[in-house]
Amino acid sequence: MTDLHRAVPHMLIVGAGAIGSYYGSKLHRAGARVSFLCRSGGDMLRETGITIDSLHEERFHFHPQRVLMAGEPCPEPVDYIVLTTKVLPGISGVDIIRPYLGEQTVIVLIQNGIDIEVPYRQAYPEHEIISVLAFVCVSRLSPGKILHQDYGKLALGNYPEGKTPYLEALVELLRLGGVTCEVTDRVQEARWRKLVWNASFNTLSVLGGGVDTAQLLADEESCQLVRQVMEEVCLVAAAEGHRLVPSIVDEQIEHTRVMTPYKTSMLLDYENRRPMEVEVIAGNPMRKARLHGLSVPRLEMIYRLLRLQDAQRRRQRG
Ligand SMILES: NC(=O)C1=CN([C@@H]2O[C@H](COP(=O)(O)OP(=O)(O)OC[C@H]3O[C@@H](n4cnc5c(N)ncnc54)[C@H](OP(=O)(O)O)[C@@H]3O)[C@@H](O)[C@H]2O)C=CC1
Numbered sequence: 001m002t003d004l005h006r007a008v009p010h011m012l013i014v015g016a017g018a019i020g021s022y023y024g025s026k027l028h029r030a031g032a033r034v035s036f037l038c039r040s041g042g043d044m045l046r047e048t049g050i051t052i053d054s055l056h057e058e059r060f061h062f063h064p065q066r067v068l069m070a071g072e073p074c075p076e077p078v079d080y081i082v083l084t085t086k087v088l089p090g091i092s093g094v095d096i097i098r099p100y101l102g103e104q105t106v107i108v109l110i111q112n113g114i115d116i117e118v119p120y121r122q123a124y125p126e127h128e129i130i131s132v133l134a135f136v137c138v139s140r141l142s143p144g145k146i147l148h149q150d151y152g153k154l155a156l157g158n159y160p161e162g163k164t165p166y167l168e169a170l171v172e173l174l175r176l177g178g179v180t181c182e183v184t185d186r187v188q189e190a191r192w193r194k195l196v197w198n199a200s201f202n203t204l205s206v207l208g209g210g211v212d213t214a215q216l217l218a219d220e221e222s223c224q225l226v227r228q229v230m231e232e233v234c235l236v237a238a239a240e241g242h243r244l245v246p247s248i249v250d251e252q253i254e255h256t257r258v259m260t261p262y263k264t265s266m267l268l269d270y271e272n273r274r275p276m277e278v279e280v281i282a283g284n285p286m287r288k289a290r291l292h293g294l295s296v297p298r299l300e301m302i303y304r305l306l307r308l309q310d311a312q313r314r315r316q317r318g
């Protein structure tokens with residue numbers, strides 16, 4: 001047993017937004033020491049802590065071990081550094097985490113998108129990376145105030161593949177905190193499966209003029225478009241060596257039909273005039289398709305239109 005597996009591990013969560021606060025609360029419940037690294041709102045968090053209100057779980061309130069502002073040194077070693085920012089070209093997770101990495105700090109990414117691990121693998125080849133997919137609907141109402149609407153399962157695996165004792169230790173903690181965890185030794189395939197949903201529903205919810213999942217599926221033409229985008233993503237995944245079962249398209253559509261109508265995280269970002277995760281959700285798969293010489297006309301169009309929307313929003317924000 002290394003000192004990383006201390007009885008009470010120290011987790012530094014980068015980003016006190018919806019995902020960071022929600023899963024941070026679960027790790028806190030499990031007895032871990034949970035600190036946050038914030039870009040804004042740090043004073044408020046230190047004073048009032050974090051409250052999770054949920055439509056399905058009991059209200060939970062906690063005070064983080066430490067609240068650091070970006071760049072502020074951390075006086076104690078970090079066992080797991082957990083990135084939960086949006087994945088955007090303007091945010092360099094690689095640079096943000098540098099001051100906090102000890103020799104054995106494990107890098108954990110709870111974020112959407114494809115190939116998000118690559119910059120970390122390149123910058124920190126010696127560090128273990130755990131890649132995590134969140135199946136949850138949660139949002140931050142204001143600093144320290146989180147609303148959990150639905151679900152909460154995590155799928156986790158080591159990047160690029162496999163399962164290590166550090167992964168198992170993290171999963172044990174999360175389960176103790178009440179999180180359902182699915183452990184996989186093929187996390188990249190799991191990312192592609194999730195992308196089938198995100199690359200279709202997230203993007204079309206914005207380009208469709210601000211529609212929720214139910215509205216997208218209620219209309220036969222837009223439902224057909226969802227399906228076609230999903231099929232294109234499966235094509236790229238297969239070229240990358242991840243053969244997803246063909247029934248995934250029907251399964252995801254039928255599963256979404258019975259979900260409470262949901263506004264995707266990309267739509268919430270668009271409505272709130274925040275930058276959207278266009279590159280990792282639409283850009284990266286489209287670039288992979290180009291590398292393999294595949295024709296994915298819908299993905300291409302979605303990517304180009306979303307880039308325009310995003311740039312227009314940036315201009316409006318000034
Ligand atoms: N919310 C959800 O239901 C789901 C989200 N996801 C994915 O999870 C990831 C996180 O999403 P979510 O939690 O919703 O996003 P939020 O916008 O709620 O939170 C992101 C947080 O990161 C912070 N941040 C940004 N830059 C920095 C920085 N340089 N240093 C420290 N903190 C920083 C932001 O700070 P500030 O307060 O200043 O803005 C914000 O608090 C995304 O990839 C998303 O796609 C996946 C599944 C579901």
Ligand SMILES: CC(C)(CO)C(=O)C(=O)O
Pocket residue numbers: 112134135136137151197198202263264265266
């Ligand atoms: C699939 C979902 C809804 C998380 O469960 C999501 O990833 C999102 O809204 O971006």
